[in-house]
Amino acid sequence: MILGESMYLDSEVIDIALRTIYISGSATLLASLWSIPISYTMAMRKPRSSVEAIFEALVGLPTVLLGLLLYYLFNSSGPLGFLQLLYTPTAMIIGEAILITPILISVSYRYTKTYSKQISELAISLGATRIQTQVLIIRETSAGLTASIIMGFSRAMGELGIALMVGGNLKDYTRVMTTAIAFDVSRGEFERGLVLGLLLLLIMILIAIAIKSLGVVGARG
Amino acid sequence: MGDGLRIYLRDIWFKYDAKGEWALRGITIYFNSGEATIIKGHNGSGKTTLMKISSLIYRPTRGSVIINDHDFWNLSDRDKISFRRRVAFVHDKPIMLRGSVRRNIEYSLLIRGIEEEEVRKRCDEVIEELGLKTIENRSSNRLSAGQAQLVAIARALVTEPEIIFLDEPFAYLDNEKRKILVRALRGRREEGVGIVIVSHEPEIALQIGIDRVITMENGEISNISFLR
Numbered sequence: 227m228i229l230g231e232s233m234y235l236d237s238e239v240i241d242i243a244l245r246t247i248y249i250s251g252s253a254t255l256l257a258s259l260w261s262i263p264i265s266y267t268m269a270m271r272k273p274r275s276s277v278e279a280i281f282e283a284l285v286g287l288p289t290v291l292l293g294l295l296l297y298y299l300f301n302s303s304g305p306l307g308f309l310q311l312l313y314t315p316t317a318m319i320i321g322e323a324i325l326i327t328p329i330l331i332s333v334s335y336r337y338t339k340t341y342s343k344q345i346s347e348l349a350i351s352l353g354a355t356r357i358q359t360q361v362l363i364i365r366e367t368s369a370g371l372t373a374s375i376i377m378g379f380s381r382a383m384g385e386l387g388i389a390l391m392v393g394g395n396l397k398d399y400t401r402v403m404t405t406a407i408a409f410d411v412s413r414g415e416f417e418r419g420l421v422l423g424l425l426l427l428l429i430m431i432l433i434a435i436a437i438k439s440l441g442v443v444g445a446r447g
Numbered sequence: 448m449g450d451g452l453r454i455y456l457r458d459i460w461f462k463y464d465a466k467g468e469w470a471l472r473g474i475t476i477y478f479n480s481g482e483a484t485i486i487k488g489h490n491g492s493g494k495t496t497l498m499k500i501s502s503l504i505y506r507p508t509r510g511s512v513i514i515n516d517h518d519f520w521n522l523s524d525r526d527k528i529s530f531r532r533r534v535a536f537v538h539d540k541p542i543m544l545r546g547s548v549r550r551n552i553e554y555s556l557l558i559r560g561i562e563e564e565e566v567r568k569r570c571d572e573v574i575e576e577l578g579l580k581t582i583e584n585r586s587s588n589r590l591s592a593g594q595a596q597l598v599a600i601a602r603a604l605v606t607e608p609e610i611i612f613l614d615e616p617f618a619y620l621d622n623e624k625r626k627i628l629v630r631a632l633r634g635r636r637e638e639g640v641g642i643v644i645v646s647h648e649p650e651i652a653l654q655i656g657i658d659r660v661i662t663m664e665n666g667e668i669s670n671i672s673f674l675r
Contacts, residue, residue, distance in 0.1 A: 348542045350504050352555040353532035353606070356524065366545060 235421070238398075239406075243425060246402040247433070249315050249389075250382035253322035257378060261330035262371060266364070268331070269338035281335070284328035289387030296321045296392045313394035318402070321388035326378035333377055337370025338363070376434045383430055403429075451480040452515060452533055452609040452641065454501055459510035461496055461666075470496045471507070472666040480609040480641040485652045487645070488663035494645045495539065495614055497663065501643065502536035502612040503527070532559060535603035539614040539645070541595040543587035548579060548598050551587055555606045573605045578627050592619035600628065610641035617651050629654045 268277070298304050300312040311317040345366045349359040386404040393400035395409055403426040410419035454477065461471040471493045478484065478501055486494050499505040500512065503519060512519040514530050522530070544551050549570060556566045574583050577597050582590065590598065596619045603611055613632075617625050632655045636642055646652045649660065653674075662670040 344542050347499075347504055348538070348544075350531065351502060351536040351538075352558065352602070353528055354558050355528055358558050362544070 235425075239422065239425070241398070242401055242403055242406050242422070243429060245315070245400075246383060246404075246426070247429065249318050249402060250322060250379055252319045253326065253382045254375060254379040256319060256323040257327045257330050258375060261327050261374075261378075262334060265331045265335040265338055265374075266342075268335050269342045272339075278332075278335070281328045281332045285332055287325065287328065289325060289385050290391070291387075292321060292325055293388040293391030296324075296388065300392060312392060313396060313400060315393070315400055317392040318389055318400060321392050322382040322385055325385060325388060326381050329381055330374045330378045333374035334367075334371050337373065338367045341367050341370070372437060376437050379433065379437070380430050383426065450515070451639070453480075454478045454503075454534070454610065455513040456497075456501060456507075457511045457513060459497075459500060459507045459512070461493075461500060461505065462508050470666055471500070474510075474666075474668060476501075476661065476668060476671075478610055478641055478643055481639045482659065483636050483642040483644075483655055483657045484659045484661060485644050485646055485649050485657050486661045486663060487647070487649055488669075492663040493666040494663050496666075498536065498612045498614055498643065498645055502534050502610075503531050504536060532606065533609045534612065535606055535608035535610075536612045537599050537603045537614060537616060539618060541592070541599035541619075543590065543595055543598065545587065547584050547586060548590070548594075549574070549583045551598050552601050552605050555602050559606070569605050569607075573601045576627075576631055577601050577604075578624070593621060593624055596620060597624060597628070600631075604631065604635070608640065610643065611635070612643045614645045615647065616644060617646060617648055625651060 296317065297312070299306045300309065300317050301307055302310075302312070311320070342363050345363050346359055349362045354362060384404060386408060389395070389400070389402050389405050390408070393402065393405065395401050395405040401409070403422055407419045407422045407426070410416070410422065456474055456476050459471055459474040460469055462469055474493075474497060476497075486497065488494050496505065500507050503512065503514070506520050517526070517530075519527065519530060544554055552570050552573060553566055556569060561569075574580055577600065579594075579597060579601060582594060587595070587598065596616065600613065600616060603613075616628060620628060629651065632642055632644075636656050642655060644652045644655070649657075658673065658675045660670075660672045660674065661668055662672075
């Protein structure tokens, strides 16, 4: 019912929603660049269980802690202050990419580890070359990668600590759904906050469905 | 088929990890094209491990795999692949690739760089032979266990191996499908293909025309009976 009241779905809200998708999507793409190769390397090399445990523990990394560290790095007197990234969408993208890296690695690694041995054995038994075997493993485990990407993206979209600390919630520049909700609640506009919250949830679900239908057509049963 | 294939396992020992128990203990045996063998034994006796070493998938912890007078594990990658393409192994639990039944069967030919026309012809033949025509376009994740087993066997047979290793091939098959498989394997046997079957139901496998029965116990061969 609240969603139907157009007074809350103004151009600013749409702008915030699009910015949220852009920042979280970029962070997910960036994190995928290193997380997917790392998870495949881990699946092939079978690391010590402590390495797995570290990545799994980092999944629960407090965003405020990561935000604080990034604030220290990016503020004008910090080691990376010369880059002038604090309170920019770029800083938010970097922060969220770091935040979701353990999720992407843990989820895709768990899936890849389970299937890569089977697929690799099958490929060898069918006479595949090393490269053909690697290609087959990547192709056959893509459903797990899709799942990890959806989880990472959802986590990035729903994140607040980093967005506030290194984004600063600047209107028309770094304000995203979560920081806008916090801002609305702080000034007593609960209904608008609720609309944004429901919209955030809706976008997360729709994008997850879209990624899944694109990525796992004919996935392993 | 050339001069045929002889896989000779000499004093094979195998462990799955350095601290684990020996899964195989000093096995010496050969498998030739043109011969049919059943391997039987209790669960955990080492049958599947022996099959995976014989079909050139696992490297033994100790001992040699001699294939047509070549020490297989000392060959170049290229030569290894060349020999691997002359044998086939079918897992007891069928591993299906994404996509259709036909795509699964085609895969083993496509990676060999065989021309499309030939791929289609050979796939059509094996699909017809194993009674898979009605499901050839079905997604592999919508198959029953028995159908998946037959697809995995078709994927191996289509490569025209000189020796085929089948781990519990009848396990998920109903009577009708068992008859189809027995007929297909008996045909291969008569054409000079080597067949090695792990089975808990040797009476079915015997219909193929078996030469030897190997019994395994605790990672060792406890008995070999020659039936012909």
